[in-house]
Amino acid sequence: MMENDEKREIAYCDECGSIYLKSSSKMERLCPECSHILYGYENCKHVFINGRCSKCLWDGSSSIYTRKIRRCSYSVNNTNDENAPVEADDQKE
Numbered sequence: 001m002m003e004n005d006e007k008r009e010i011a012y013c014d015e016c017g018s019i020y021l022k023s024s025s026k027m028e029r030l031c032p033e034c035s036h037i038l039y040g041y042e043n044c045k046h047v048f049i050n051g052r053c054s055k056c057l058w059d060g061s062s063s064i065y066t067r068k069i070r071r072c073s074y075s076v077n078n079t080n081d082e083n084a085p086v087e088a089d090d091q092k093e
């Protein structure tokens with residue numbers, strides 16, 4: 001019986017805290033978005049329906065760290081910020 005292979009396994013992303021579909025990400029504990037930003041893996045081509053990607057289930061969350069990388073993807077001068085404690089969620093858009 002191969003039925004279990006069809007099951008949609010949900011996991012939590014270590015970086016942004018969003019849930020994601022395990023099979024949609026190359027990485028064990030990162031959603032496709034974060035694994036793309038942090039490690040350059042192929043990202044999901046998100047299709048958002050009601051604020052959640054229907055393909056990988058990512059909810060659009062991003063950690064402060066990945067948000068920063070996305071903002072300035074090539075020049076990161078202050079690497080000390082990595083040591084800052086991870087806030088639950090900041091208010092910046």
Ligand SMILES: [Zn+2]
Nearest residue numbers: 013016031034
């Ligand atoms: Zn993530």
Ligand SMILES: [Zn+2]
Nearest residue numbers: 044046053056
């Ligand atoms: Zn997606």
